Structures are given as C-alpha cells and as structure tokens.
Amino acid sequence: MAEGTPFASGAERLPGSRRTLGAGRRGAGPRDKMAASQRAALRVNYLRPASLKVCYSISPRARHPRSSARLAKRWEALKRTVKRGSEGKKTLMNVKSAQVMTGRASSTVLSSLPLQMVLYLSGTYCALYFLATLLLIVYKSQxxxxxxxxxxxxxxxxxxxxxxxxxxxxxxxxxxxxxxxxPLAASLVLTVGGALLSVYFLLWQTLVLRADSALSATLLALHSLExxxxxxxxxxxxx
Incomplete structure (x- = not known):
C-alpha cells in the first residue's frame, strides 16, 4: 500500500473530522459548497433565539417567496394599527388638556338637552313668526x-x-x-329683549289681529321657557 493512502482512507472513513473539512474546503466542488452553505444556514437557524425568529417571521422581507406577500400585509396592518393608536392618544391628550385649561377635567356632561331642544324649536318658530308677521303687516297696510x-x-x-x-x-x-x-348669559339678555318685543307685537302695535295675538303669545311662551x-x-x- 502506498504512502498517504491511510490518511486518505482515514479521511474518507471520518467525514466529520477536521482533515476532511479542510480537504473539502481546499478541493470542494460547486455541489460541496452548496451543501456546506445549506448546513451553515441550518446551523444559524437552529441557534437563532426565539425573539429573533418572531421578528423575522413578521418582517416583510421573508426569504420564502410564498409567504412574503402575506407577511408584508401583516406588517402594513400592524403599522396602521400602531399609527391609529398614536393618533387616538394624541386626540385624547388634546381633549384632556382643553378640559384642564377650561377648568373642567371631569367627564360629566353639563350641557342641557331640554335647552337645546327648545332652542331648535324656537329657531324654527321665529322664522315662521317673522314671515307671518311681515305678511300680516303688509295685509293690514293694504x-x-x-x-x-x-x-x-x-x-x-x-x-x-x-x-x-x-x-x-x-x-x-x-x-x-x-x-x-x-355666551349663555348673553343669550339670556337677548332672550329678554326678544320677549319684550313679542309683548309689543302682542299688545302695543298699531293694529292687533287675532292672528297677531296667537303668534305673539306662542313666541312669548317659548321665550319664557328658554x-x-x-x-x-x-x-x-x-x-
């Protein structure tokens, strides 16, 4: 048996030895290099921590072509959720700061619903009252x-x-x-002025018809309730 043969046969019998790896590095072909890169990738994936695996699975830059589009959609949805949450927090902080600046940090609603309903009704009726009284004045003048x-x-x-x-x-x-x-106090003062004018059209205008009395009495009642x-x-x- 020639010299160097035991070493070669020993290298063949021991595929995991350092001599075999060194020989593979020195004289490895394309297939051997590809197999070595696959073994290195498997070794890296096995040693990777769980947190990095999770981040890698969420990242849109996935190596697998089939799951890249799905993971990209998940990534975009996650970013939109985070953005909406930050915008909601900013809006809530703005509302709270406005409440603190006005001196009302409590969540109790103090606005009066009956007053708002009466104001809406009064606005509609005042428009009708103005048109009806104007037509009555034109009628009486003719x-x-x-x-x-x-x-x-x-x-x-x-x-x-x-x-x-x-x-x-x-x-x-x-x-x-x-x-x-x-503003509500100013509205109260103007309500009193409107009530006095409705009393004028109810009692003291030049010619008072029954229609004038009915319209002015209804308006005076609305002003009193307001x-x-x-x-x-x-x-x-x-x-």
Missing amino acids: VFTYPHSYLVLDLTLLFLMGILETMQLYFGTKGNLMEAEV AVLQVVAIAAFVS
Whole structure:
C-alpha cells in the first residue's frame, strides 16, 4: 500500500473530522459548497433565539417567496394599527388638556338637552313668526288705514326682533354645547329683549289681529321657557 493512502482512507472513513473539512474546503466542488452553505444556514437557524425568529417571521422581507406577500400585509396592518393608536392618544391628550385649561377635567356632561331642544324649536318658530308677521303687516297696510310712521316703526321693530333672535340662538347654542357661562348669559339678555318685543307685537302695535295675538303669545311662551332653562344651565355651569 502506498504512502498517504491511510490518511486518505482515514479521511474518507471520518467525514466529520477536521482533515476532511479542510480537504473539502481546499478541493470542494460547486455541489460541496452548496451543501456546506445549506448546513451553515441550518446551523444559524437552529441557534437563532426565539425573539429573533418572531421578528423575522413578521418582517416583510421573508426569504420564502410564498409567504412574503402575506407577511408584508401583516406588517402594513400592524403599522396602521400602531399609527391609529398614536393618533387616538394624541386626540385624547388634546381633549384632556382643553378640559384642564377650561377648568373642567371631569367627564360629566353639563350641557342641557331640554335647552337645546327648545332652542331648535324656537329657531324654527321665529322664522315662521317673522314671515307671518311681515305678511300680516303688509295685509293690514293694504286693507286698513295704517299711518306711514307707525308702519315704519312696526317694520323696524320686526327686523330688529329678527336680528336679536338670530344672535340669541347663536350664543345660546354655543354656550350650551361648550358649557360656557358668558355666551349663555348673553343669550339670556337677548332672550329678554326678544320677549319684550313679542309683548309689543302682542299688545302695543298699531293694529292687533287675532292672528297677531296667537303668534305673539306662542313666541312669548317659548321665550319664557328658554329663559328658565338658560338660568338653570348657567347655575349648573357655575357650580
């Protein structure tokens, strides 16, 4: 047997020895290199921690072509969820800071639902009252003897009443929804002014018809109810 043969046969009999690995590195072919790279990849995957495996499975850059699209969708959904959660936290912090700045950090709603309903009803009725009273004034000026100076006075007070009602509804709705005392107090003052004008059209205008009496009495009742609810709401806001 020639020299060097035992070493070669020993290398063949011991595939896991260092001599065999060294010989494989020196004279390895393409297939042997591919097998060595696969064994190294398996060894790395076996030694990888569980946390890294989880992160690797969630990452969209997966090596497996079949699961890359699915994992990319999961990754995008996870990012959208995190983004929505951060936006919700920012909104909640803004609301809390606004409540702290206004001095109301409690979660109790102090806005009055009956007042809001009466304000809505009053706004609708005031629009109808304005149109009906304007038509009645035109009718009375054509049918009855209506002095020009009194006609101008009644029309001026009617338009002034429309402006006051618009401002009163605006400040009342704003103060009730924002739980603010100052706009609601301004709305209360304007409500009193509108009630006085409704009393004028009920009793003191130049010509008072039955239709005028019915319309003005209904408006006066709405103004009285508004004033009571506004006082109650302001007391609740202050306390």
